[in-house]
Amino acid sequence: MSSSSIKPGVNRQLKNYTSFGQSVRHSLTMAYRGLLKLKRTPEQLFDVTLQPIIFTLMFTYIFGGAISGDVASYLPVIIPGILVQTVITTSIVTGVQLREDMDKGVFDRFKSLPIARIAPLAGALLADTIRYTIATVLTFTMGYLMGYHPAGGLGNVAIAALLVIFCSWAISWIFAFFGVIARTASSVQGISMIVLFPLTFLSNAFVPVNTMPGWLQWFVNINPISHLVSAVRDLTNAGTVGWDLVISLIGAAVIVAIFAPITVRAYMRRT
Amino acid sequence: MDYRTIEPNNGDWAVEARGLVKTFGDNRAVDGVNMNVRAGSIYGVLGPNGAGKTTTIRMLATLLRPDAGSASIFGHDVQKESQIVRQLIGVTGQYASVDESLSATENLIIFSRLLGLGRAEAKRKAAELLEEFGLTEAARRPLKNFSGGMRRRLDLAASLIAQPPLIFLDEPTTGLDPRTRSQMWDTIRRLVNTGSTVLLTTQYLEEADQLADRIAVIDYGRVVAEGTADELKASVGTSSLHLRVQNPQDIDDARRTVEQVLKVQSNVSSEAGKITAPMANADLVTDLLIALRSEGIHLAEMSVQKPTLDEVFLTITGHGTKEEAPQASNESNKVEVARA
Numbered sequence: 001m002s003s004s005s006i007k008p009g010v011n012r013q014l015k016n017y018t019s020f021g022q023s024v025r026h027s028l029t030m031a032y033r034g035l036l037k038l039k040r041t042p043e044q045l046f047d048v049t050l051q052p053i054i055f056t057l058m059f060t061y062i063f064g065g066a067i068s069g070d071v072a073s074y075l076p077v078i079i080p081g082i083l084v085q086t087v088i089t090t091s092i093v094t095g096v097q098l099r100e101d102m103d104k105g106v107f108d109r110f111k112s113l114p115i116a117r118i119a120p121l122a123g124a125l126l127a128d129t130i131r132y133t134i135a136t137v138l139t140f141t142m143g144y145l146m147g148y149h150p151a152g153g154l155g156n157v158a159i160a161a162l163l164v165i166f167c168s169w170a171i172s173w174i175f176a177f178f179g180v181i182a183r184t185a186s187s188v189q190g191i192s193m194i195v196l197f198p199l200t201f202l203s204n205a206f207v208p209v210n211t212m213p214g215w216l217q218w219f220v221n222i223n224p225i226s227h228l229v230s231a232v233r234d235l236t237n238a239g240t241v242g243w244d245l246v247i248s249l250i251g252a253a254v255i256v257a258i259f260a261p262i263t264v265r266a267y268m269r270r271t
Numbered sequence: 272m273d274y275r276t277i278e279p280n281n282g283d284w285a286v287e288a289r290g291l292v293k294t295f296g297d298n299r300a301v302d303g304v305n306m307n308v309r310a311g312s313i314y315g316v317l318g319p320n321g322a323g324k325t326t327t328i329r330m331l332a333t334l335l336r337p338d339a340g341s342a343s344i345f346g347h348d349v350q351k352e353s354q355i356v357r358q359l360i361g362v363t364g365q366y367a368s369v370d371e372s373l374s375a376t377e378n379l380i381i382f383s384r385l386l387g388l389g390r391a392e393a394k395r396k397a398a399e400l401l402e403e404f405g406l407t408e409a410a411r412r413p414l415k416n417f418s419g420g421m422r423r424r425l426d427l428a429a430s431l432i433a434q435p436p437l438i439f440l441d442e443p444t445t446g447l448d449p450r451t452r453s454q455m456w457d458t459i460r461r462l463v464n465t466g467s468t469v470l471l472t473t474q475y476l477e478e479a480d481q482l483a484d485r486i487a488v489i490d491y492g493r494v495v496a497e498g499t500a501d502e503l504k505a506s507v508g509t510s511s512l513h514l515r516v517q518n519p520q521d522i523d524d525a526r527r528t529v530e531q532v533l534k535v536q537s538n539v540s541s542e543a544g545k546i547t548a549p550m551a552n553a554d555l556v557t558d559l560l561i562a563l564r565s566e567g568i569h570l571a572e573m574s575v576q577k578p579t580l581d582e583v584f585l586t587i588t589g590h591g592t593k594e595e596a597p598q599a600s601n602e603s604n605k606v607e608v609a610r611a
Contacts (some may be wrong), residue, residue: 014347014355022387029384033370036381040372040413109368109429112332114357115385 030110038130040172047093052086052138059206060146062165067207068166075148081205083139083164084225087132088200091168095175099185101269115189118264119179125172131166152239160235163248165216167228170252173259174187180266205229224251272288276508285310285343285437285468286331290340300326302492303340308470308485310345313463315483316472317584323492324472325365328439331470332362337428349534359455365441368426375425376410379432400428404458420451425526427458438462440471444478455480476581490588504578506586510574512550517569519544525568532559550575591609 068074205223231244286308330333383393537548
């Protein structure tokens with residue numbers, strides 16, 4: 001319809017695969033779409049704004065006295081714990097929203113476009129790191145206002161924040177998988193909570209591990225969430241880097257390596 | 272608007288489908304569909320709701336994996352070379368496949384970027400398409416406030432970004448008002464003039480008649496008839512002659528004369544004074560008119576009506592369209608007869 005006529009189908013030079021560079025570009029465009037959507041519907045950010053504020057206040061004042069004797073000495077324990085718990089809980093929303101988004105007609109168009117199959121998923125997940133960033137910043141800010149002064153310094157706090165955001169992004173692939181295979185958005189929420197609740201609470205996030213029965217300590221110590229919490233504590237409270245950080249990063253990489261391909265496959269299969 | 276056209280090579284098929292099957296549970300939605308669409312033509316897939324039109328299109332557009340059978344687009348297999356096929360097609364779904372929460376411009380820019388256009392180029396393309404589809408004024412508004420017709424137009428615009436040689440339109444005018452519908456028809460005709468091939472589904476007989484070069488009638492997942500609109504109509508039978516007399520008392524005499532001269536059974540319709548008879552031999556009509564005049568019977572109106580696609584559909588499938596379709600009566604060639 002525009003000024004030039006259309007090249008007939010037989011004369012075109014075409015490739016049957018998408019290059020890595022193209023995949024990255026497509027994913028970034030899809031992430032841009034996610035950001036635009038956030039800009040248009042800022043009420044989506046309610047949970048990441050309110051949850052860090054409420055949870056940080058609540059847990060610190062409820063458990064502070066019982067666990068560490070007073071609130072001030074509990075802060076270095078609870079802030080990294082609550083940070084990990086809040087930000088990872090936020091990543092559930094990624095799966096829920098993906099499910100809602102996929103039910104809309106626009107995903108049909110994405111599927112019919114010659115773009116990398118992973119792009120609609122990777123883009124959505126990438127855009128959601130903005131949510132994790134908001135939650136992270138707010139949790140640290142709340143902690144600071146309540147009197148938490150991380151001994152590790154601002155630089156290490158920033159590294160810890162990046163670590164948590166990266167790990168949440170990795171974990172969000174699990175919820176993206178649920179989002180792709182589940183029938184409704186609310187079932188995604190349900191399944192994800194069942195997985196995440198034990199994982200975050202059966203960890204060292206809120207209470208010292210040595211107060212737990214032996215069998216539970218075994219689980220808590222292998223729980224990847226515990227390692228992530230420890231890594232954040234090392235960074236923020238002491239400015240040190242230890243095995244926990246390495247384990248967290250490896251764990252995150254393993255999750256992406258497993259869940260990204262199966263999520264894309266499930267997404268392709270879904271009609 | 273430029274109308275340079277591209278001649279399709281003979282045997283250059285835009286779509287070739289062989290024995291496509293798709294089952295959902297125990298429902299065979301598509302049950303062995305064969306289809307050949309010549310490049311540069313408009314091909315209509317006509318059928319009632321639930322006949323398997325959308326499922327067929329979704330398989331051809333790589334959105335759905337066929338359970339059996341094969342299909343190729345410009346010679347590229349939809350399953351083995353799906354990424355190539357996607358570079359050759361544009362799909363406009365039954366439900367607008369655009370992003371509700373974004374504006375029209377943002378939608379088009381994102382799709383353009385995904386199709387590999389640069390930032391500035393995408394912006395220019397979006398503006399160009401919005402202009403062409405009369406959406407410039409609404410470009411910045413979120414789609415939530417768009418009317419059905421505007422949404423469809425935006426959807427079609429999005430399908431044209433890459434100027435694909437084959438465009439699938441799934442019920443492009445369902446739910447549109449008559450004016451918007453004829454605008455959409457013009458747009459589709461213009462598309463073909465630039466060299467695109469269009470495969471559209473519709474449940475409106477009139478639409479297939481107006482637009483499509485060839486029509487496949489599909490029912491219960493099978494192609495039950497295929498051909499040009501005229502071929503399909505001819506397969507149903509002859510045209511019919513409609514007469515209305517001025518004076519209702521003359522109707523019995525007129526009917527007798529019609530049956531004598533044309534040597535056929537005629538019908539008198541309930542609305543007073545209308546006689547309908549099959550017209551096998553147009554030559555005999557002259558004799559009939561002379562006979563009527565000599566008997567002093569005055570006609571108020573005379574018309575010849577070709578069979579409508581409605582009747583075609585009824586004859587082929589044994590049932591009418593399940594959905595209410597608009598009257599496809601434009602085929603009648605009305606001839607007002609002056610007082611004899």
